[in-house]
Amino acid sequence: MDFFLSYIILAEIYILLALSTNLLVGITGIFSVSQAAVFGVGAYVCSSLTLNEGWPFGVALLAAIVCCVVINVLLSLPSLRVSGDYFIVTSFGIQFLCTAVFENWSSATGGTSGLPGIPTPQIFGLHTEEPAYFVWMSTFALIIGCLCFQLVLRSPFGRLLGAIREDEIAVAAIGRNVLRGKINAAALSGAYSGVAGSLYGAFLSFIDPSSFDMQASILLVSMVVVGGARTMAGSIIGPAFLIGLPQLLAFVNISSSIAGPLRQLVYGVLLVVFMLFRPSGLAGKRL
Amino acid sequence: MLALQLLVDGIINGCVLGTISISFTLIYSTTRMFHVAHAGVFTLGAYFVWTFVQAGVPGPVAVVLGVACCMAVGAAIQRYFYQPLAARNATPLVVMIASLGLLAIIENGIAAVYSQNVLTFSEWWGKAVVPVGGLPITGAQILSVVMGLGAYAFLRVLSQRTLLGRKIRAVASNPFLAEIAQVKPKLVYIWVYAIGSMIVCLPSALIAAEFGLRPYNGLLYLINASIAMIASGLGSITGAFVVSILLAVLQNLSLLIVPSQWSIGVTFILFILLMLFRPRGLFAPAR
Numbered sequence A: 001m002d003f004f005l006s007y008i009i010l011a012e013i014y015i016l017l018a019l020s021t022n023l024l025v026g027i028t029g030i031f032s033v034s035q036a037a038v039f040g041v042g043a044y045v046c047s048s049l050t051l052n053e054g055w056p057f058g059v060a061l062l063a064a065i066v067c068c069v070v071i072n073v074l075l076s077l078p079s080l081r082v083s084g085d086y087f088i089v090t091s092f093g094i095q096f097l098c099t100a101v102f103e104n105w106s107s108a109t110g111g112t113s114g115l116p117g118i119p120t121p122q123i124f125g126l127h128t129e130e131p132a133y134f135v136w137m138s139t140f141a142l143i144i145g146c147l148c149f150q151l152v153l154r155s156p157f158g159r160l161l162g163a164i165r166e167d168e169i170a171v172a173a174i175g176r177n178v179l180r181g182k183i184n185a186a187a188l189s190g191a192y193s194g195v196a197g198s199l200y201g202a203f204l205s206f207i208d209p210s211s212f213d214m215q216a217s218i219l220l221v222s223m224v225v226v227g228g229a230r231t232m233a234g235s236i237i238g239p240a241f242l243i244g245l246p247q248l249l250a251f252v253n254i255s256s257s258i259a260g261p262l263r264q265l266v267y268g269v270l271l272v273v274f275m276l277f278r279p280s281g282l283a284g285k286r287l
Numbered sequence B: 001m002l003a004l005q006l007l008v009d010g011i012i013n014g015c016v017l018g019t020i021s022i023s024f025t026l027i028y029s030t031t032r033m034f035h036v037a038h039a040g041v042f043t044l045g046a047y048f049v050w051t052f053v054q055a056g057v058p059g060p061v062a063v064v065l066g067v068a069c070c071m072a073v074g075a076a077i078q079r080y081f082y083q084p085l086a087a088r089n090a091t092p093l094v095v096m097i098a099s100l101g102l103l104a105i106i107e108n109g110i111a112a113v114y115s116q117n118v119l120t121f122s123e124w125w126g127k128a129v130v131p132v133g134g135l136p137i138t139g140a141q142i143l144s145v146v147m148g149l150g151a152y153a154f155l156r157v158l159s160q161r162t163l164l165g166r167k168i169r170a171v172a173s174n175p176f177l178a179e180i181a182q183v184k185p186k187l188v189y190i191w192v193y194a195i196g197s198m199i200v201c202l203p204s205a206l207i208a209a210e211f212g213l214r215p216y217n218g219l220l221y222l223i224n225a226s227i228a229m230i231a232s233g234l235g236s237i238t239g240a241f242v243v244s245i246l247l248a249v250l251q252n253l254s255l256l257i258v259p260s261q262w263s264i265g266v267t268f269i270l271f272i273l274l275m276l277f278r279p280r281g282l283f284a285p286a287r
Helices: A003-030 A036-051 A057-076 A085-104 A132-152 A158-166 A168-173 A179-206 A213-225 A232-249 A255-277 B002-031 B037-054 B058-085 B092-114 B139-161 B163-173 B175-180 B186-211 B218-231 B237-254 B259-279
Strands: B129-132 B133-138
Touching: A003 A036, A003 A132, A003 A158, A003 A179, A003 A213, A003 A232, A036 A057, A036 A179, A036 A213, A036 A232, A036 B139, A057 A085, A057 A179, A057 B092, A085 A213, A085 A232, A085 B218, A132 A179, A132 A232, A158 A179, A158 B058, A158 B237, A168 A179, A168 B259, A179 B163, A213 A232, A213 A255, A213 B092, A232 A255, A255 B058, B002 B037, B002 B133, B002 B139, B002 B163, B002 B186, B002 B218, B037 B058, B037 B092, B037 B186, B037 B218, B058 B092, B058 B186, B092 B218, B139 B163, B139 B186, B139 B237, B163 B175, B163 B186, B175 B186, B186 B218, B218 B237, B237 B259
Parallel strands: none
Antiparallel strands: B129 B133
């Protein structure tokens, strides 16, 4: 039962991340491969505040959200000045830079050995160490996240973002502010990552840089692509499927040194196959 | 003395980076496609050479065989991967994601077959030190300079003096007009990918001989190389080569004040500064 519950919780956290990536990549059309880095910032900020400073989880969560919003806006600023291919380089660079910070700023992040013993949050006097309690919290966060996402999609703001993806110049020509639209999208996407990162650290009570590296960013893009870009259903199906996949691979008897690369290999194959034969994913719209 | 040593090392590293950069510039300036999977071809090159050496083939022959394999891989990627995507009218975003997926497949395929551990060449004469003007220069460093200048000269002659070079320039400037003039852009693209992949095998093998083979390192080198390409103003092979040397020198000199694990940060800050002040690159004509 606990095994199933932890699958649900992890899937819920990754659904929040997929929504965040979907907002940037799918809806606004900013190809970002550094979303795992932002996720990492959220996880590290919240975890080290609760672990080292003894802040309550709620306050640390807010701090993590603020940090992620600021960072994601800063990271997406180059996309306002440089377009297309230049931004891809910027995005890869940001991912490498963040990984370097996570690995080398040992006094704050614990270096490559990570941060162990992150306290589990206490909500209304209830310890959420048991997955059965934690699942309520993550489900609550997910419902709020999905509601916001759906509201944004249907609002004029959502349509503006879609229009920016289709044709930036046309949007500017009818007098809408492209810059503000992109910044708002990045900020919202950062808030999702902040929540997801905080929950991730609190649930596993251990984080290390390997959860937030380039491979993790590729996983996030795969989730959006497999599920389908630009829809909420897509961002739910993708993570639910891809988080479940390693559990299925665990039943096949392969040595653990190959299991990691093989899993990533499967993600790569999924990316290529979907891009070739079904760019809209399982439940998405045209990318 | 240390500064002089770092300066010389920087120039030499710049020749290696420059070789990667011109191979990528050739592909990018002709096809206008940010070929992320080039990092995979780069990694693959070293593993090809290593496999041939393990099989008992003498070193220089192994390099030639590796180069031939890379050429075939590059041509195959364009013919059987990008052309089907183009035939389906894939948007740049879709092509980008597919290319990222291909990179994940190549890197993790290598990791699954050859393990994630660092592999090394057993014997290698490049470690021998030759004092040049009081500075200890290794054989590998001399080879780097020869390789860099050789690859540069090869590409210059190819693009200026041969029929294929003229076709490449024609397709690069206007694929539509080129097609009318009986130049087959699809065929030229295949050649461009083959030549670019062929060249990138050399620095790959050299870096592997010096520092060992790692499956996940390619992207970092490619990002450095593409920063040099963008900084030079896109599309000029001479510019890309010169800026690569400049970039490597700056990176090396920064070691005087910044520890080496942060050198990605230094590169990246240089890139951001450049994007802010000269977004068209150093050698681009002023508008």
